[in-house]
Amino acid sequence: MATIEIESVECFSSSDDIEDEEMQSLVSSHPHLFSSKNHTVVPSGIAPTSVHELLECPVCTNSMYPPIHQTRVHNRCPTCRQELGDIRCLALEKVAESLDLPCRYYSLGCPEIFPYYSKLKHEAVCNFRPYSCPYAGSECSVTGDIPFLVSHLKDDHKVDMHTGCTFNHRYVKSNPREVENATWMLTVFHCFGQYFCLHFEAFQLGMAPVYMAFLRFMGDENESRNFSYSLEVGANGRKLIWEGTPRSIRDSHRKVRDSHDGLVIQRNMALFFSGGDRKELKLRVTGRIWKEQQNPDAGACIPNLCS
Structure with missing residues (x-):
């Protein structure tokens, strides 16, 4: 008190x-x-x-x-x-x-x-309050506005930065049966004048590992609703596709992960996608981000794809 x-x-x-x-x-x-x-x-x-x-x-x-x-x-x-x-x-x-x-x-x-x-x-909900660092690999306590956090991610966390709204993410693990919590990767994308965080990670769900990819928007929730994204993984004639709205970084990384709001791949399916002798995990996740535009005539949203 x-x-x-x-x-x-x-x-x-x-x-x-x-x-x-x-x-x-x-x-x-x-x-x-x-x-x-x-x-x-x-x-x-x-x-x-x-x-x-x-x-x-x-x-x-x-x-x-x-x-x-x-x-x-x-x-x-x-x-x-x-x-x-x-x-x-x-x-x-x-x-x-x-x-x-x-x-x-x-x-x-x-x-x-x-x-x-x-x-x-x-x-507690002011739109002008600072954002927390979206880096998931440590309990980073840095806060600030979006330009500051982008520089912080690049300079202090050495996060890969890419321009464009399509991506091709490759994840390789030599022993997929040894999955520890918070095995993760983070990439930042810049498109439509905004920044997005692509998370890809493995974590324990019950007794078995799962693999998950999801996107977070570096801005407030009301802005994040202007965008959509898709994720796709597949091989051997099978395919999993996820489409959704990126979550704001106002929601913590753990909150988004634990809600399973993204592309979730069970270990057996991930190994099937990897092919070979199933002793090595090789996943390739592709995806794209687009902006939903309001059609003034029809009153409906139409996708605006990044060139």
């Missing part, structure tokens, strides 16, 4: 309410912080006022929400050092209830202003 040390605000522990005179005293002691009796509104593009800063945890800098506790005396009597229990700063909680503040991502372009207690719900 976030706490705060406040020297200029009297904290109360024995009352569930604050008298108007006490609130007026707080307001009068900080007249520059209030634009009206009830609300402080911070326009977009302007840094938060010091009221907002008062409501930030000094350790993690996240906004604090009730119960807000006062830590100046560290919950002990300064004379006898006996524990006093949690001391709530009710005055600061009442100030928080009166505020309208910008989204924490205002510096990244979000123009929205919300009541203080609505901020968290919005910020």
Whole structure:
């Protein structure tokens, strides 16, 4: 639970309410912080006022929400050092209830202003919040916008980058019966002015390995719906085809993988596609990405294939 040390605000522990005179005293002691009796509104593009800063945890800098506790005396009597229990700063909680503040991502372009207690719900889904790195091979904690993440994938993770919206992916494994979780490959494609992540991996499903290929869109979910993709694998007169919509990288790699939202190949079928003595896995996955365009006359979507 976030706490705060406040020297200029009297904290109360024995009352569930604050008298108007006490609130007026707080307001009068900080007249520059209030634009009206009830609300402080911070326009977009302007840094938060010091009221907002008062409501930030000094350790993690996240906004604090009730119960807000006062830590100046560290919950002990300064004379006898006996524990006093949690001391709530009710005055600061009442100030928080009166505020309208910008989204924490205002510096990244979000123009929205919300009541203080609505901020968290919005910020969890804000379209301007940074994206997480889509690299699946490690617990990478890097976040940023799409151009930054593309450079990060190329420079730090050494991911293969390709231009175009068709691909021919070859996967070879010498001993297909020894499949460990998170055996994976990642390739990034650039087409239609967007970036896509092609994942191909093997993982254990129950007692047997499976092989899976799927595509993720480097952008938000509402944008990803503008695109479709197909994946195809086959040999010996057999063929498996998958068509779908790429998932946004807002969904984690594990979430997409565990939902099986992609081309899933069982080991026996994968070995059949490989041919030979079935002792070596040789899969070739081909695919393409296209953009769905709205036909203004028919009101239907038609594919726009990349040249």
